[in-house]
Amino acid sequence: MEINNIKSSDYTSPNDFIISNAKNYIKNTWVFEGINNLDDKKTLDNNKDLANDLLLALKNKKDLFTNPNDQIITKNEIFKKYTIQDFESIKNDEIAKKEFYNLYNSILYNNFYDIYDILKEGNNDFKYSINNDKIRDLSYQNDSISFYAIIKTLDRIIEKMKRKNKTNLSEITDIVRGRIDCRDINQALEIYNKIKNSLNLKNKELIEEDNMIINPRSDYMGRIHLLIKDKETGGIFELQIGSKNITDFIEKSVVIDYGTKENLNNNGTITYIQDNFKSNIHDLCYKALNKILDPNSPYYKKYNSIIPKLQELKKEYVEIQKEIFENEKNSSFEQRKNEINKKINNYVLKVQDTFKYIDKNDIESILS
Amino acid sequence: MKYLVISFQKNNKNKEVKGFFIMKIRVTVKDKDNNIVYYEDFFIKDRSEIAEISSIVSDKIIELEKRYPYPDYEVEQNVSFEIPSNLNKNE
Numbered sequence A: 001m002e003i004n005n006i007k008s009s010d011y012t013s014p015n016d017f018i019i020s021n022a023k024n025y026i027k028n029t030w031v032f033e034g035i036n037n038l039d040d041k042k043t044l045d046n047n048k049d050l051a052n053d054l055l056l057a058l059k060n061k062k063d064l065f066t067n068p069n070d071q072i073i074t075k076n077e078i079f080k081k082y083t084i085q086d087f088e089s090i091k092n093d094e095i096a097k098k099e100f101y102n103l104y105n106s107i108l109y110n111n112f113y114d115i116y117d118i119l120k121e122g123n124n125d126f127k128y129s130i131n132n133d134k135i136r137d138l139s140y141q142n143d144s145i146s147f148y149a150i151i152k153t154l155d156r157i158i159e160k161m162k163r164k165n166k167t168n169l170s171e172i173t174d175i176v177r178g179r180i181d182c183r184d185i186n187q188a189l190e191i192y193n194k195i196k197n198s199l200n201l202k203n204k205e206l207i208e209e210d211n212m213i214i215n216p217r218s219d220y221m222g223r224i225h226l227l228i229k230d231k232e233t234g235g236i237f238e239l240q241i242g243s244k245n246i247t248d249f250i251e252k253s254v255v256i257d258y259g260t261k262e263n264l265n266n267n268g269t270i271t272y273i274q275d276n277f278k279s280n281i282h283d284l285c286y287k288a289l290n291k292i293l294d295p296n297s298p299y300y301k302k303y304n305s306i307i308p309k310l311q312e313l314k315k316e317y318v319e320i321q322k323e324i325f326e327n328e329k330n331s332s333f334e335q336r337k338n339e340i341n342k343k344i345n346n347y348v349l350k351v352q353d354t355f356k357y358i359d360k361n362d363i364e365s366i367l368s
Numbered sequence B: 001m002k003y004l005v006i007s008f009q010k011n012n013k014n015k016e017v018k019g020f021f022i023m024k025i026r027v028t029v030k031d032k033d034n035n036i037v038y039y040e041d042f043f044i045k046d047r048s049e050i051a052e053i054s055s056i057v058s059d060k061i062i063e064l065e066k067r068y069p070y071p072d073y074e075v076e077q078n079v080s081f082e083i084p085s086n087l088n089k090n091e
Helices: A029-036 A040-045 A050-060 A070-080 A084-090 A094-120 A154-163 A185-198 A244-250 A281-292 A298-302 A304-329 A333-355 A360-367 B047-067 B084-090
Strands: A127-131 A134-140 A143-151 A176-182 A204-211 A223-230 A236-243 A253-264 A270-280 B015-018 B022-031 B036-044 B073-082
Touching (some): A070 A094, A084 A154, A094 A185, A094 A223, A094 B073, A176 A244, A185 A236, A185 A304, A236 A304, A244 A281, A253 A333, A281 A304, A281 A333, A281 A360, A298 A360, B022 B047, B036 B047
Antiparallel strands (some): A127 A134, A127 B015, A143 A176, A143 B073, A253 A270, B022 B073
């Protein structure tokens, strides 16, 4: 597959930071000299190149993304057709890889700004707090919400395409993901409505939604998954809006203790080190258990002796979620908070105690 | 002229500040046990810097992926908001 890679002949200056691997582009006047020497005409003539576009935007200090950007959309369309083999081949091609990351970084940052704009609109008292070194709480109408986003790496994309038997990148929709954690499901619904009503103003289109607050699943609830198309970049952005309490529960850290293991040192000696597996409740009690408890999976037979215990864990996982969900719905969560937290802490101990009988390699392979 | 600022978390505790935010991009390397072995922060003060920081973060990710190969390590990128005053201190 051919793509319009950045050609080194396009940038002959050693100071050009776009293709340079030099790490001193930060606070480095060479960068700005390089930009100032950029020939607008030449780059405009050669306007198929995303890097040119980004560089020009940098030179002119203008926002690339207030209008649909045909070049970025075109580049995105090319990458969307990429197969696993195409991605394997660009893994060792730094220029093509850079182009890929550049594109998806731009999509992520652009979407993040737009969602942030929607959230702060009409909020005169938009605040944030720092708690134990972590800055993640934004005040939204006197409450705290957290908004953050992540992006998949090339290796993760290849792995997912292989695992899910995907033909090309267009079938992967969660490369760029954002999440908003709200006080409760009622506030999550409010924010969902606010975002849904403002997407059009931000050149975005809602292409899919799974509202697990209005239509909870039997084993997963309290969250809304949105798939948003950004018309400015052509990128797809997955946004999850949900209850912080449910998120805190399902993402609560779990450390499985496998005792000690031998560690071969460089000098040939052996020491014994602690063998742990760090994970969270959702990965273990939703993703891993769904696989192990499937009677058609090889794990079901392998762990036959502890299946009742695992079924009990799954049942309790759903019950705790439901309890948080129902209490938030009735605005009674705060009164029951301590009791529910106690249940969660006991549940974590049970998970840790049961999962130590499941081979670490099996868990890793299920979750990979 | 605006610069990219690299900063590490500070010992600010339980502060609350009114105002607006800048975007913080944290590039993290985790080992197989989810331990963070490296992280670096990048900031975008306004939308006009998206192009610049997209490029710089891409270079950083490529560099880290070489230094910390997958699957023994994984390079992650998390985006959130940060306090403008932290940025000023570094400038």
